[in-house]
Amino acid sequence: MAVTTVTVSLVAGSIQVTPYAPVLKKSRHDKVQWKGSPQNLPFFVCFGDKSPFKHKHFYRNRPTSGVITTPVSDLEEYFKYSIEVGDIVLDPGIIIKR
DSSP states (O other), rough: OOEEEEEEETTTEEEEEESOEEEETTTTTEEEEEEEESSOOOOOEEEOOSSSOSSEEEEBOOOOOOOOOOOHHHHHHEEOEEEEEEEEEEOOEEEEEE
């Protein structure tokens, strides 16, 4: 099991996430953890209608996804999500592989 950290920061009025589209493997029971930079940066993650995880929403006080729960139909699948810091929004994604 690997935990991939996605760093969320606000640079010149724009949200930046690093990495932008991390690759996670269901077979490895990977998880993702969003981390604000600075550490007290308030952020909100929303997967909308389709989340690869049990939950759709993550934030500073609940930053870790847990393992991938959705079936992966192809070799890999792209899941778009929104991340908000205040009224600023960015729409990155996560790639899930079998």
